[in-house]
Amino acid sequence: MEKSPVSAAVIRRLPRYLRYLGELLLRDVERISSQELSRLMGLTASQVRQDFNCFGGYGQQGYGYNVAFLHREIASILGIEEQQDAILVGAGNLGRALINHISFERRGFHLVDIYDRDPKLVGSSLHGHTVHHIDLLEEHCARHLPSIAILTVPRLAAGEVVTRLVACGVKGFWNFSSLDIRLPDVTVENVRLGDSLMTLRYRMKQRD
Amino acid sequence: MEKSPVSAAVIRRLPRYLRYLGELLLRDVERISSQELSRLMGLTASQVRQDFNCFGGYGQQGYGYNVAFLHREIASILGIEEQQDAILVGAGNLGRALINHISFERRGFHLVDIYDRDPKLVGSSLHGHTVHHIDLLEEHCARHLPSIAILTVPRLAAGEVVTRLVACGVKGFWNFSSLDIRLPDVTVENVRLGDSLMTLRYRMKQRD
DNA sequence: TAGATTGTTAATCGATTAACAATC
DNA sequence: TAGATTGTTAATCGATTAACAATC
Numbered sequence: 001m002e003k004s005p006v007s008a009a010v011i012r013r014l015p016r017y018l019r020y021l022g023e024l025l026l027r028d029v030e031r032i033s034s035q036e037l038s039r040l041m042g043l044t045a046s047q048v049r050q051d052f053n054c055f056g057g058y059g060q061q062g063y064g065y066n067v068a069f070l071h072r073e074i075a076s077i078l079g080i081e082e083q084q085d086a087i088l089v090g091a092g093n094l095g096r097a098l099i100n101h102i103s104f105e106r107r108g109f110h111l112v113d114i115y116d117r118d119p120k121l122v123g124s125s126l127h128g129h130t131v132h133h134i135d136l137l138e139e140h141c142a143r144h145l146p147s148i149a150i151l152t153v154p155r156l157a158a159g160e161v162v163t164r165l166v167a168c169g170v171k172g173f174w175n176f177s178s179l180d181i182r183l184p185d186v187t188v189e190n191v192r193l194g195d196s197l198m199t200l201r202y203r204m205k206q207r208d
Numbered sequence: 209m210e211k212s213p214v215s216a217a218v219i220r221r222l223p224r225y226l227r228y229l230g231e232l233l234l235r236d237v238e239r240i241s242s243q244e245l246s247r248l249m250g251l252t253a254s255q256v257r258q259d260f261n262c263f264g265g266y267g268q269q270g271y272g273y274n275v276a277f278l279h280r281e282i283a284s285i286l287g288i289e290e291q292q293d294a295i296l297v298g299a300g301n302l303g304r305a306l307i308n309h310i311s312f313e314r315r316g317f318h319l320v321d322i323y324d325r326d327p328k329l330v331g332s333s334l335h336g337h338t339v340h341h342i343d344l345l346e347e348h349c350a351r352h353l354p355s356i357a358i359l360t361v362p363r364l365a366a367g368e369v370v371t372r373l374v375a376c377g378v379k380g381f382w383n384f385s386s387l388d389i390r391l392p393d394v395t396v397e398n399v400r401l402g403d404s405l406m407t408l409r410y411r412m413k414q415r416d
Numbered sequence: 417t418a419g420a421t422t423g424t425t426a427a428t429c430g431a432t433t434a435a436c437a438a439t440c
Numbered sequence: 441t442a443g444a445t446t447g448t449t450a451a452t453c454g455a456t457t458a459a460c461a462a463t464c
Binding site: 033034035045049050052056059060061062064065070183 | 443444445446447448
C-alpha cells in the first residue's frame with residue numbers, strides 16, 4: 001500500500017519501457033544506460049532517469065541499468081504478476097477481437113466470463129469461454145467477483161450495464177463505449193477509438 | 209494552411225467536445241455556457257474557454273456559445289468533411305472488428321481497400337470490400353493513392369508493410385501494432401491497447 | 417441599463433529538460 | 441584511479457486555473 005503520487009504521464013510510459021526492455025532481454029543485452037535507452041525510445045535521457053527514480057534507484061553510477069532487473073521491477077510496479085479476474089461484457093465485433101487479440105494473462109488479468117444480451121451470441125463459444133446471457137451476471141458475480149469489466153457494449157446499453165456491474169462490486173472498467181463513466185471508487189480506462197482517429201485526421205491536415 | 213501551434217492536449221479534447229455538442233444538439237439545446245459545458249464534461253470553465261479560443265472567438269459575452277455553430281466549427285477544425293481515402297492492412301480479428309465497428313465516413317475517411325497476406329482471407333468479403341493480397345498494394349496505390357493506412361498486422365510483419373506503404377505515398381498511420389513508427393513526413397496515431405490495459409491494472413492497484 | 421458570460425491576461429501548477437555532484 | 445553514468449536539484453517550458461476587464 002505505497003502512497004505513490006506518481007504522475008499519470010509516468011505511468012503511461014511504463015508499459016512502453018517494459019516492452020523495450022523485454023526486447024533487449026530477448027537480444028541478450030545485459031545492461032543499458034539512460035542515454036542508450038532514451039535514444040532507442042525517442043525520449044531524453046533525463047526523462048528516463050526521472051521516470052525510473054519515481055520508484056527508486058534501479059541503476060548504478062558508471063554502469064547504467066541492468067536490463068533483466070529493471071524489466072522485473074517495472075513488471076512488478078505495474079502489478080502484472082498478481083492476476084485479477086476480469087469479465088467481458090459485449091461479445092460483438094470489438095469484444096470478440098479483443099479477446100482473441102490481447103493477451104490478458106500476460107497483463108495481469110484472468111478472463112473468467114463473457115456476457116452479451118443477444119440471444120444469437122449467448123451459448124456460443126469464444127476463446128474457450130461460453131457467452132452467457134447478461135441476466136446471469138448478478139448470480140455469477142455473487143459467487144465469483146471479478147474486479148474488472150471490459151466494456152464493449154453499444155453506448156445506449158452502457159449506462160445500465162455499468163450500474164449493474166458496479167452494484168456487483170466491479171472496481172475497474174476498460175471502457176470502449178463512448179459513455180463517460182464518472183463514479184466514486186471506480187477506476188476507468190477509456191479507449192476512445194473514434195477520437196483517436198479524428199486526431200489523426202487533424203494532424204494530417206496540419207501538414208498540408 | 210493555418211500555422212496553428214495548437215497543443216496536442218487541446219486537439220485530443222476536440223472530439224470529446226464534438227460528441228457532447230452533438231448530444232446537446234439532439235436534445236435541441238440551443239446555447240450553452242462554458243460553465244455548463246464544463247460541468248457536463250468534468251472540466252473547468254476556464255479550460256473550455258481557453259480551448260475554444262485557440263481557434264477564435266466562438267462565443268458571445270452574456271450569452272455563451274451557440275451549440276449548432278460551435279459543433280460545426282469543431283467539425284470543421286477537425287477536418288471531417290474533407291474525406292480522405294484510407295486502406296486497411298491486416299484483416300485479422302482486430303482489423304475486421306474496426307471495419308465493422310468504427311464509422312470511418314463520419315470521421316473524414318473513406319475506406320477504399322483491404323489487404324492481407326493470408327490466402328485464407330484473400331478474396332473474402334468484409335463490410336462490402338474484397339480482401340486483396342498485400343502484393344497488389346503497389347499496383348493499386350499507383351492508380352488510387354490512399355492517404356492513410358490502418359495498420360492491424362502482427363508486429364513482425366509491420367516493419368516491411370510500413371516501408372512499402374510509405375514508398376507508395378501513404379502519409380498517415382492509425383497504428384495498432386506495437387511497432388514504433390518514426391519516419392519523416394508521416395503522421396502516426398498509435399493505439400496501444402495492451403499498454404492501456406496495463407495502466408488500468410496499475411491504477412487499480414493504487415486504490416487498494 | 418444590469419446581469420451574464422466571454423476573451424484574455426496573469427498566476428499557478430506540473431512535467432520535462434539541463435546540470436552537476438555523488439559514486440560505482 | 442579515471443571514466444562513466446546515475447540520482448537529484450534547479451531551470452525551463454507548457455498546460456491549467458484564476459481573475460477580471462470587455463462587451464453582448
